Amino acid sequence: MKILVTGGAGFIGSAVVRAAIKAGHSVMNIDCLTYAGNKANNADVAGHKGYSFAQVDICDAGALARVFETYAPEAVIHLAAESHVDRSIDGPDVFIQTNIAGTVNLLQLSKAHEISKFVHVSTDEVYGDLGPHDPPFHPGTAYDPHSPYAASKAASDHMARAWHRTYGLPVVVTNCSNNYGPYQYPEKLIPVTLIKALAGEPIPIYGAGDNIRDWLYVDDHASALLAAAERGVPGQTYCIGASREQTNLNLARKICRILDAKRPRASGAYADLIRFVTDRPGHDRRYAIDSSKIETELGWRPQTGFENGLSKTVDWYLANQDWWQPLIDAGAAARQGQAAGKG
Numbered sequence: 001m002k003i004l005v006t007g008g009a010g011f012i013g014s015a016v017v018r019a020a021i022k023a024g025h026s027v028m029n030i031d032c033l034t035y036a037g038n039k040a041n042n043a044d045v046a047g048h049k050g051y052s053f054a055q056v057d058i059c060d061a062g063a064l065a066r067v068f069e070t071y072a073p074e075a076v077i078h079l080a081a082e083s084h085v086d087r088s089i090d091g092p093d094v095f096i097q098t099n100i101a102g103t104v105n106l107l108q109l110s111k112a113h114e115i116s117k118f119v120h121v122s123t124d125e126v127y128g129d130l131g132p133h134d135p136p137f138h139p140g141t142a143y144d145p146h147s148p149y150a151a152s153k154a155a156s157d158h159m160a161r162a163w164h165r166t167y168g169l170p171v172v173v174t175n176c177s178n179n180y181g182p183y184q185y186p187e188k189l190i191p192v193t194l195i196k197a198l199a200g201e202p203i204p205i206y207g208a209g210d211n212i213r214d215w216l217y218v219d220d221h222a223s224a225l226l227a228a229a230e231r232g233v234p235g236q237t238y239c240i241g242a243s244r245e246q247t248n249l250n251l252a253r254k255i256c257r258i259l260d261a262k263r264p265r266a267s268g269a270y271a272d273l274i275r276f277v278t279d280r281p282g283h284d285r286r287y288a289i290d291s292s293k294i295e296t297e298l299g300w301r302p303q304t305g306f307e308n309g310l311s312k313t314v315d316w317y318l319a320n321q322d323w324w325q326p327l328i329d330a331g332a333a334a335r336q337g338q339a340a341g342k343g
């Protein structure tokens with residue numbers, strides 16, 4: 001297929017681009033390269049004949065229309081978004097523009113060009129949070145987004161479904177749990193923990209560290225999105241996760257133990273650096289995902305065990321300081337989203 005991938009210079013998008021090229025598809029990656037976008041994330045595919053890149057903002061309908069006209073995609077995998085909850089607390093406006101208005105631009109052009117599949121990539125955060133004994137989120141769970149980020153993604157999911165119902169656009173919506181792996185921008189929990197630990201600095205854990213997330217290795221998310229593009233049924237929603245629930249504190253301790261083994265500190269254990277900091281306002285307690293629908297209907301399964309995935313991720317950050325150090329020097333890991341005056 002000729003696939004237009006949006007946000008392909010970001011963390012998950014770059015994994016999707018690599019997987020799509022490897023599977024024999026041709027890819028047009030459009031990305032406006034915000035602070036989170038990085039062409040270095042596409043170095044593996046940059047010279048491939050099936051790969052092209054255009055620096056385009058999805059909010060710019062005219063520029064986007066020219067890409068559709070010249071490239072004539074058969075499918076769209078839409079990942080471009082503002083993605084960090086803490087940033088959405090400090091500055092929600094750009095989340096509304098990119099995540100909602102930008103998505104509508106793409107839906108309109110996909111309709112005009114009669115594309116054969118539109119995969120709208122979303123998050124489990126649209127469902128709100130779970131109590132300790134609630135069953136996991138599934139495609140029928142009612143929406144209850146809590147952060148400006150989650151609300152903007154929820155709105156875009158509704159837009160995508162409306163374009164299916166009203167105009168017959170072959171839309172597939174995916175709602176995925178937290179991802180981890182190489183190339184994750186160092187503002188998110190796992191790279192922040194790793195990099196603070198390596199620097200010998202305090203490792204910040206929000207609240208009591210007992211918030212629970214269901215972690216999925218990024219390449220497994222990419223393979224699920226390709227399955228959705230190739231075999232997903234228009235009008236359907238697929239929840240994607242690995243059923244590996246972890247408290248944030250346990251996760252940080254695991255990373256510290258891996259680092260203790262791979263790069264021991266001169267004195268003490270990395271976990272000695274863990275510090276509890278003021279919680280994120282409105283912090284969701286627990287997310288968990290029931291992936292049985294995509295497993296039975298599309299034959300997708302996560303391939304990467306959690307311990308293996310975490311170990312591979314640590315190895316990647318240890319080997320690629322030249323990728324993350326300039327981002328850290330530019331302030332990537334600074335605390336955000338304390339809702340001024342309340343933090």
Ligand SMILES: NC(=O)c1ccc[n+]([C@@H]2O[C@H](COP(=O)([O-])OP(=O)(O)OC[C@H]3O[C@@H](n4cnc5c(N)ncnc54)[C@H](O)[C@@H]3O)[C@@H](O)[C@H]2O)c1
Binds near residue numbers: 007009057098175185
């Ligand atoms: N990270 C997760 O754990 C997770 C989980 C589930 C779903 N998602 C969803 O997956 C998608 C990708 O997430 P990510 O973690 O890779 O995000 P990311 O922040 O690493 O990457 C986002 C990419 O989108 C690009 N972008 C942002 N605004 C744009 C615009 N206006 N026009 C064109 N490009 C723009 C950025 O430059 C960047 O390359 C998002 O839609 C996110 O909501 C993420």
